[in-house]
Amino acid sequence: MNPVARLRSSSRTPFLQVVKTAVAVVAAVLLCRLLIQGPFPTFAAIAALLVVQPSINQSFVKGLERSAGVVIGVVLATAVHLLLGDSVWVVLLVVVLAILIAWALRLTPTSATQVGISGMLVLTAGVVTPNYSADRILETVVGAVVALAVNAALVPPVLLEPAHLAVARLARDTAVAFERIAVGLTEGWDHDQWHGALLQARALRSQHLRAEASITAAQESLTMNPRRSRHRDVLDRDAAVAEHLRVLVTRVTGMTRAIRDNTGPDLRADPVVGRIATEVARIGADVRALSQRVEASEMPVVEEPALTAPLEVLRPNSQHWILIGALLEDIRRVREELLGEDD
Structure with a gap:
């Protein structure tokens, strides 16, 4: 089989879900810009992209998984940064620790991946402070909640x-x-x-x-x-x-x-x-x-x-x-x- 063919799905995602994802991302970003002063709310956009799922129940589960992963990853990155400072090897240490913590806690693949990604993004995005970390957690929660609300409000899917x-x-x-x-x-x-x-x-x-x-x-x-x-x-x-x-x-x-x-x-x-x-x-x-x-x-x-x-x-x-x-x-x-x- 042609490896490139694996990049394409056998069926298209319903166009309505595409529209809902776009609406959720835009709404989450705009709401975060009103609530939080700072850089572009990347965490909110990512959360909205991932949380809009084919069903409301799946969106709710994805929201919980992503929020849990972000909280653990941000707290881990902040703690390690305050103890060891800012350098390349600190970022690598946080990624390794995130993998081990996710394994020890038996997190789902979504949460486990999010722990490492969140920790890495926090350390590479700018100056890490407790307020900065709290804002990133708030961004994620806002993005997940907005995505769940959009998925429930705009013609909830019934299969x-x-x-x-x-x-x-x-x-x-x-x-x-x-x-x-x-x-x-x-x-x-x-x-x-x-x-x-x-x-x-x-x-x-x-x-x-x-x-x-x-x-x-x-x-x-x-x-x-x-x-x-x-x-x-x-x-x-x-x-x-x-x-x-x-x-x-x-x-x-x-x-x-x-x-x-x-x-x-x-x-x-x-x-x-x-x-x-x-x-x-x-x-x-x-x-x-x-x-x-x-x-x-x-x-x-x-x-x-x-x-x-x-x-x-x-x-x-x-x-x-x-x-x-x-x-x-x-x-x-x-x-x-x-x-x-x-x-």
């Missing part, structure tokens, strides 16, 4: 739509996986066809992980968000559906693998297999209906699914009875999951 679409897409693709089993049993697929179906079913696991990551990001965006009340119910419903789909993905993958490993040319000849195919097709219809309710943002209602009563096998197949029994048990468990009866 609900990506999570909603991910869950609906997962439900739709899970329905397709069940329908694929029904078609394969009806048409009498061979081993290679079932192997391809298994690969597609296994891909649902990664898709479910991505849906869960989207839900986590949405929950993060709602934390401390003034608009959270109007979106919380939808997100909670999506999270509940994703948990049901986790079970269904496991079931459809297991069913596909069992058929791939145990299928045979005469499997389709057993009359029970045709009835199993019908039941699996009904499962697909139920899951597809669930995906449509998710897309329409409707409350998933526990209702009688298209599945009929459990199948009865009066005469087990002498060759495929293990596979047929496993499929019947999977159908029973899927039915319980769709009805909300599974403990």
Whole structure:
């Protein structure tokens, strides 16, 4: 891979966040110029640049991390300067001490990096005095508070739509996986066809992980968000559906693998297999209906699914009875999951 390509992200930062960052920097600098007499408020500008994040909760955490790092770094630099004076080796000593202190305190990477940077900036920016150090701490706090306020006031981000679409897409693709089993049993697929179906079913696991990551990001965006009340119910419903789909993905993958490993040319000849195919097709219809309710943002209602009563096998197949029994048990468990009866 071209190393230069790593400098670019696969997606752009939302333009609104760019605007909010610019507004936060300008507002923080202007406010500091009114409150603090002195040089350009570099610490305030840096804090504003770093604190504006995709969610208000992340901005709050970044503000705390940066403020803590600045306080430790400024206090450390001031103390060392008063004891040892001003020279190049003093700056290097402060940087080394900052690294060791951050390690000893188990600070987060943001805070740990900020300790050393703040100490170095204080020692190289001019005459170090207690008032100068206090002003730099105040600048950081002002920059962080302004950035947090701007992020909360200017259309606080809500990452609900990506999570909603991910869950609906997962439900739709899970329905397709069940329908694929029904078609394969009806048409009498061979081993290679079932192997391809298994690969597609296994891909649902990664898709479910991505849906869960989207839900986590949405929950993060709602934390401390003034608009959270109007979106919380939808997100909670999506999270509940994703948990049901986790079970269904496991079931459809297991069913596909069992058929791939145990299928045979005469499997389709057993009359029970045709009835199993019908039941699996009904499962697909139920899951597809669930995906449509998710897309329409409707409350998933526990209702009688298209599945009929459990199948009865009066005469087990002498060759495929293990596979047929496993499929019947999977159908029973899927039915319980769709009805909300599974403990």
